[in-house]
Amino acid sequence: MPVEDPPVDETRPTGFPSGFGRGxxxxxxxxxxxxxxxxxxxxxxxxxxxxxxxxxxxxxxGGGAAGxxxxxxxxxxxxxxxxxxxxxxxxxxxxxPGDQEYWPALLRLEDxxxxxxxxxxRLSLEHRRVAIVGSRRPSTAGVEVARALxxxxxxxxxxxTSGGALGIDARAHEGALDAGGSxxxxxxxxxxxxxxxxxxxLLREIVARGTLVSEYPPGVxxxxxxxxxxxxxxxxxxxxxxIVEGVARSGTxxxxxxxxxxxxxxxxxxxxxxxxxxxxxxALIRDxxxxxxxxxxxLHDLGIEAPQSxxxxxGLPADQRLALEALAQPMLPDAVARATGLSMPDTLSALVxxxxxxxxxxSGGRYxxxxxxxxxxxxPASAAGATGSGRRPSG
Amino acid sequence: MRxxxxxxxxxxxGHAMYGRVLGMAVLGVGGYPVTVEAFVxxxxxxxxxxxxxGAAVQDARERIRPAVEHAGLEWPLRRVVVNLAPANxxxxxxxxxxxxxxxxxxxxxxVPEEPLRGVxxxxxxxxxxxxxxxxxxLSVAIAAVQAGHTTVVVPEANAVEAAQVDGIRVVAVAxxxxxxxxxxxxxxxxxxxxxxxxxxxxxxxxxxxxRGQEQARRALEVAAAGGHxxxxxxxxxxxxxxxxxxxxxxxPELTRAEALEASQLHSVAGLLAGRGVLxxxxxxxxxxxxxxxxxxxxxxxxxxxxxASLAHRGVLFLDELTEFRxxxxxxxxxxxxxxxxxVTRAGGSVTFPARFTLVAAANPCPCGFxxxxxxxxxxxxxxxxxxxxxxxxxxxxxxxxxLGVPRLTKHELLGAAxxxxxxxxxxxxxxxxxxxxxxxxxxxxxxxxxxxxxxxxREASLTTAGERFLGEAVERSALSxxxxxxxxxxxxxxxxxxxxxxxxxxxxxxxxSYREALEPEGRxxxxx
Numbered sequence: 001m002p003v004e005d006p007p008v009d010e011t012r013p014t015g016f017p018s019g020f021g022r023g024x025x026x027x028x029x030x031x032x033x034x035x036x037x038x039x040x041x042x043x044x045x046x047x048x049x050x051x052x053x054x055x056x057x058x059x060x061x062g063g064g065a066a067g068x069x070x071x072x073x074x075x076x077x078x079x080x081x082x083x084x085x086x087x088x089x090x091x092x093x094x095x096x097p098g099d100q101e102y103w104p105a106l107l108r109l110e111d112x113x114x115x116x117x118x119x120x121x122r123l124s125l126e127h128r129r130v131a132i133v134g135s136r137r138p139s140t141a142g143v144e145v146a147r148a149l150x151x152x153x154x155x156x157x158x159x160x161t162s163g164g165a166l167g168i169d170a171r172a173h174e175g176a177l178d179a180g181g182s183x184x185x186x187x188x189x190x191x192x193x194x195x196x197x198x199x200x201x202l203l204r205e206i207v208a209r210g211t212l213v214s215e216y217p218p219g220v221x222x223x224x225x226x227x228x229x230x231x232x233x234x235x236x237x238x239x240x241x242x243i244v245e246g247v248a249r250s251g252t253x254x255x256x257x258x259x260x261x262x263x264x265x266x267x268x269x270x271x272x273x274x275x276x277x278x279x280x281x282x283a284l285i286r287d288x289x290x291x292x293x294x295x296x297x298x299l300h301d302l303g304i305e306a307p308q309s310x311x312x313x314x315g316l317p318a319d320q321r322l323a324l325e326a327l328a329q330p331m332l333p334d335a336v337a338r339a340t341g342l343s344m345p346d347t348l349s350a351l352v353x354x355x356x357x358x359x360x361x362x363s364g365g366r367y368x369x370x371x372x373x374x375x376x377x378x379x380p381a382s383a384a385g386a387t388g389s390g391r392r393p394s395g
Numbered sequence: 396m397r398x399x400x401x402x403x404x405x406x407x408x409g410h411a412m413y414g415r416v417l418g419m420a421v422l423g424v425g426g427y428p429v430t431v432e433a434f435v436x437x438x439x440x441x442x443x444x445x446x447x448x449g450a451a452v453q454d455a456r457e458r459i460r461p462a463v464e465h466a467g468l469e470w471p472l473r474r475v476v477v478n479l480a481p482a483n484x485x486x487x488x489x490x491x492x493x494x495x496x497x498x499x500x501x502x503x504x505x506v507p508e509e510p511l512r513g514v515x516x517x518x519x520x521x522x523x524x525x526x527x528x529x530x531x532x533l534s535v536a537i538a539a540v541q542a543g544h545t546t547v548v549v550p551e552a553n554a555v556e557a558a559q560v561d562g563i564r565v566v567a568v569a570x571x572x573x574x575x576x577x578x579x580x581x582x583x584x585x586x587x588x589x590x591x592x593x594x595x596x597x598x599x600x601x602x603x604x605x606r607g608q609e610q611a612r613r614a615l616e617v618a619a620a621g622g623h624x625x626x627x628x629x630x631x632x633x634x635x636x637x638x639x640x641x642x643x644x645x646x647p648e649l650t651r652a653e654a655l656e657a658s659q660l661h662s663v664a665g666l667l668a669g670r671g672v673l674x675x676x677x678x679x680x681x682x683x684x685x686x687x688x689x690x691x692x693x694x695x696x697x698x699x700x701x702x703a704s705l706a707h708r709g710v711l712f713l714d715e716l717t718e719f720r721x722x723x724x725x726x727x728x729x730x731x732x733x734x735x736x737x738v739t740r741a742g743g744s745v746t747f748p749a750r751f752t753l754v755a756a757a758n759p760c761p762c763g764f765x766x767x768x769x770x771x772x773x774x775x776x777x778x779x780x781x782x783x784x785x786x787x788x789x790x791x792x793x794x795x796x797x798l799g800v801p802r803l804t805k806h807e808l809l810g811a812a813x814x815x816x817x818x819x820x821x822x823x824x825x826x827x828x829x830x831x832x833x834x835x836x837x838x839x840x841x842x843x844x845x846x847x848x849x850x851x852x853r854e855a856s857l858t859t860a861g862e863r864f865l866g867e868a869v870e871r872s873a874l875s876x877x878x879x880x881x882x883x884x885x886x887x888x889x890x891x892x893x894x895x896x897x898x899x900x901x902x903x904x905x906x907x908s909y910r911e912a913l914e915p916e917g918r919x920x921x922x923x
Binding site: 079102136137139166167170171196197199275276330332333334335337338344346347348349350351352353356364365366391 | 774
């Protein structure tokens, strides 16, 4: 049965009525409410304000005021105890508004979730989280940026938030975990679903070292129409949202819209105006999102002190310094050899040394400077040139 | 020879008659002697062949009579039994047509017996009595020498290949009539020029034709020097095929023995007709739809060498490696390890030599444009992961050199320097190969790529600094044990090219550059 959204009303109340979800009867009713799939968060939110409590809302749904036939059947059949058993089996827990793990900023959303399911570590109120989101089909550069930003966030003590999807989402989680940090993945499917299957290992690692969050109870399959709703939870859990890559009309874009609802900053990593993957970040920057060129910009804008970076081009042997200086853009080893005057074997050797130092990346036969998360104007070549023997080509 | 009576035609052979000649059958790559006996006796006109004839030999029954009659000879209108000994081996191929026909002619005294002594016959007959080109003549000639025979009669089309074998007289005949003339002493066969091209061979594709691609050219040199297999990963149009074709041009020239070995395989496959012997290292590039039998050899009746064996002493190029059937790829492990293919059938097993350098090529991702400077790649993570998983596995473990071959931009092409000619590179390759022969003289191995891991570790004789550097690389990039050995062997080859006694840091470093990451875009990709 289709559910009609009420017209947008500027005076819609925010949060929940006082006393909502408090007490064991309310808590039970809330749990059942959260398991209804045929009713949108907004309809539910309006219903709750109309009825005043979870118990009353549940009764209204049972009476046919909202929700689908399935929902009505569920309301009569399901018992809170049964749902709790189910949660226990999935090793998941439930947090309602006012609970410790229910992040208060979620209430600033126009249609806040009436509760969330969680797995893994406890969501601590002390942690500051930054969302890193973007395309499911990023470019190689986008992957690198997402990973570097996540590593930088982790190093600065921030927790990374993202979806559970392929592409930028997965790479951001990986970056954070690789740097020894923690991460929160918000799923668009049931809390127990390992979707997409490609990310199964990653999701398990997040359960061990971070937190999975979902609005949906165990068993709910992944369906594309639930993903936008997930994006609002990502925004609601974070103090800033970074958009790495995305096409114009994408879920990435919607996350940014939700960010403005919650009142947090949106950051965009700019890209070439010719690339489809730059559309979302570039458009957001034009609309007022903050442009960031790397982790230093992000931390600066968030008012967080940047830790000292580890990789340093200083003290490189001459061959390697020359090769690094030559790499203005992705280059063939041949071109590097010509620019430096080194032989082919020596060039390859220098590039591999640089690669092992993490200063250079080789892929598909070309080499380029590694993106280490710092803005590009902190030119490693000029730094090396200053400390070295000054063999930069003149002019 | 015959007289007409009131009772009809009566031949001069009123009683039972017997004739015997030597033939050869080809099994796998070798020829083995077959004694062909003919018995002409009482009974309705018929030709029976006994002694495990294969399908092609059974067919000979129908072919031989018209051939004999067309040559102006008489076919006995009596019962003819031809026996092929030894009877326990199945005889395949049409090369037995000529000996069968001759045995009948000998039995009916139409040709003298004496000149047939020590003569091995091979050749297929047409209905008009022409002797047609036959596969495996080179193998037959070699086996004939080994069996101590003095003369081999071969089809004219195969004359040059038979003439490559020393120690035996080759008689090339174009028709059954010529053979009969030869045996009756009325026709003498022409001299055979064993080297019709006069040593001239068509110009090979030269390495200098490749513009840019310095790293790939260098990788070819390393592959040629150490006998390493090579994987080229790059977008369509990057020039992977062009590069692969030029590997043969920097390998050492075929020695006489190698040329004969390789030519024998081509002869058995029927690919040598008209040419004497291979002068250039073979380059085989089978299409990716090839079956396992096509790649490794086999076939239900006549066992034929597969592409892996046709590439023996040369280059086997597998373009679009991921598109090949998985079982075909898996089956390549045996020749890559042992340098031979063993094909086993109910009738027994056959060994084909197959020592080749493998060059495989693959796109970097399903769409082919990952890391391309112009076109963007729109492959999803999971598709890419699945694709790269296909590239991994046991075959990849046996490929020491892996590198990305980028599609060059117009700018890069224009800026590319003129490359070295193949002969210049080949000189370095030869020197490096000599060093290896010398080093492994007492071990029975000849090249860095093939020595076992333990020996490689001992003989690499890394410098202290080289060892420390390799250790560091292992820590940082999670090289596996196998990967470690691969880098070590390649470093050893690079040091050999450099004329260095011990492998130093720069050799190890260059070796590390030939390890294009193939892991799915994920955590373990390359050094962090």
